[in-house]
Amino acid sequence: MTARIDLVELARRGSEQTEWKENVADVNDVVETLTAFANDLQNLGGGYVVCGAKEEKDESGFPKLVRTGLTAARLKEVENTVLTRCRDRVSPPLAPLVEELESDDPQRRILVFLQPATGSAHTFRRSNEGAKHFVRVSRSTIEARNGLLKDLLVRKGALEPWDRRPCNAATVNDIDLLTLRDALQRMGVFTLDRGVDPYLVDGVQLSPFVPSLCVAEPLSGVLRPRNFAVLLLGREPQRFIPGAFSIFSAYPGLDRTAPVARRVEIPGTLLDQARRLQELLDAEAVTLFDKTDLEAPNAQKYPQRALQEAMVNALAHRDYELVDPGRFTSYRDRIELVSPGPLPVGVTLENLRTGSVTPRWRNQALAWFLSRLQLAQAEGQGIQTIRSTMKAAGCPPPIFDATEVSVTCVLRAHPRFESAERGKTMSRGGAAKPAASKKIKPKAKTAKSTSKPAAKPRKTGTKATQKSSKKGVRRG
Incomplete structure (x- = not known):
């Protein structure tokens, strides 16, 4: 028999496409994994469930395959049960391919399901x-819930x-015609x-x-406007999409403990x-x-292009x-941008941190309009643009983090600004603040203190004349 x-x-390979089950304690686990391979959320093409074998590490730490095998009776029992449940309890039904392989024991066989x-x-x-x-x-099989379930259903159609779904509570009258006309003009299609x-x-x-x-x-x-149309062109987007607003906050210190802070709530399209966020x-x-x-006397605290690209992303x-609203928070040494929702399927946190991001759209129609309106870069260039502009400006690289509820981008200030906070004598150009002007005053005072005191003017009044005349008389 030639094994395929x-x-x-x-x-x-140690791939995510392989599940090893030495003893097959629960046949339902096999069917669940076959169902997951068929759903193929990660776009891997399917996978294998190997029954009667397992992976181990040898004494040197290298992968080692243990071919335990199943008895003939157990093999037939597992095969028949799995195929029956794939047909009767999986919807739509599945029909995985089955193959038997030799084990280390000639009295046993390894059963492989390919889905x-x-x-x-x-x-x-x-x-x-x-x-x-x-x-x-x-390498785990889990139940798809919340965001994972939505991503799966969207991927499968x-x-x-x-963004493409109709907003069932809105009508065409909820579209602002002046905003639509302005957008069409900026895209060059209005006549x-x-x-x-x-x-x-x-x-x-x-566009197609x-x-x-x-x-x-x-x-x-x-006629019902689609969600992206309400979000971009609607008269009152928050009436139909409650979380579609942003909050900008500014704190003078390194955290939120400062007693004085600025907070701006930003509704609208x-x-x-x-x-407003760009301003x-x-x-x-x-x-x-x-x-x-x-060599570089002028240093920008944050490159404007990186700020814009991170904000639009x-x-x-x-x-x-x-x-939850989008949150944009400025601290003394950094700006944090928090976007609600997990990473899109197919994008990992490691991809973000290394800059090797495959273009993925959660809201393709929305992103297309932002690109045509020249608010965003072309597809797949946002993260690379942020990283390259921060590097060119001499700023530290961006920091990315992601959880099940949000994605965070942190842009850190140019090192010169942190040095200025520690007491270096510098002058600030552009949008000056009172603190910057104070740093120039000690320099002027130092210059005055190092100069010689001015000589006192000689007295030329009447008393001085009388004294000099008396002295003259005594000498005579």
């Missing part, structure tokens, strides 16, 4: 439980992406003879990459928020002058189904 599956190669990825979102139902979706995360009305009907697309701004309900024919962030990009540095790629 090389277990040694599977063990050597390719499919185009459907499959569920598996245990005997006393409801149907659940399962996915692979790293069972659920339309959020007076055509106006804006043709863009508010079902099926009219501004994005859907129409509005869609008609199947039964009533009522996403375009309004981007413009507030640009005010943080002050310039510090150091005359002792002949936070707005474009956040999860708008969450009610």
Whole structure:
């Protein structure tokens, strides 16, 4: 028998596509993993479940394959049960490929199930439980919930992406026509003879990459604007998307313990928020002058391009189904930008930190409009732009962090500003602050203290004349 599956190669690769089950204590675990491979959330193409073998490490720490095998009776029992449950309890049903391989014991065999990825979102139902979706995360099989479930359904086409869905509570009257006209003009597609009305009907697309701004309900024919249209062009976006606003805060110290702080709540369309945030962030990009540095006397606290790109990324790629606002916080030594929602599927925290990010859109239509309106870089260039502009400006590299509820980008100030806080004598250019002007005064005082005191003027009055005359008389 010529085996199509090389277990040694599977063990050597240590891939997320392989699940090892030496004794097969629970057949349902096998079916759950096969369902996860079929769902293929990570776009790996499917995977293998190997029954009767396991991975170990040898004395030197290298991978070692233990081929225990299953008895003939147990092998047939596992095979029949798995195939039956894949047919009866998985929806849509699965039919994994099966292969038997030799083990170290000639009386036993290894059973391998091969499940390719499919185009459907499959569920598996245990005997006393409801149907659940399962996915692979790293080398584990878990139930898909919340964000993972939404990502799975969107990937499989069972659920339309959020930005493309119709906003069922809004009508075409909730679109601001002046904002729409301004956006069309900035994109170079507006003409007076055509106006804006043709863009508010079902099926009219501004690009093959994005859907129409509005869609008609199947039964009533009522036009409903899509979520991205409400967010970009709506009269009152927060009435329909409660979490679609931003908060900018500024603290004079290194944390939030300062008694005095500035807080600005920014509602409105996403375009309004981007413009206001850009103004507030640009005010943080002050310039510090150091005359002792002949090569680069001017240092910007934060490069404006990095601030803009990080801000637009936070707005474009956040999860708008969450009610949490986007948060943009300025401290003395850094700016933190927090975008609600986890990382998109296919993007890892390691990708962000190394700059090797594969282009992934959570809100493709939204990001397309921001790019056409020249608020964002082309697809996949945002993170690289932030990293390169921070490096070119002499700032520390950005710091990225991600959890299940948010993604954070931290932009740290130019080192010269932290040195200035420790007492270096410098003058600040651009948007000057009182603290900067104070740093120049000690220098002037020092110059005065090192100069010689001015001589007192000689007295030339009447008394002086009389004294000199008396002295003259005595000498005579």
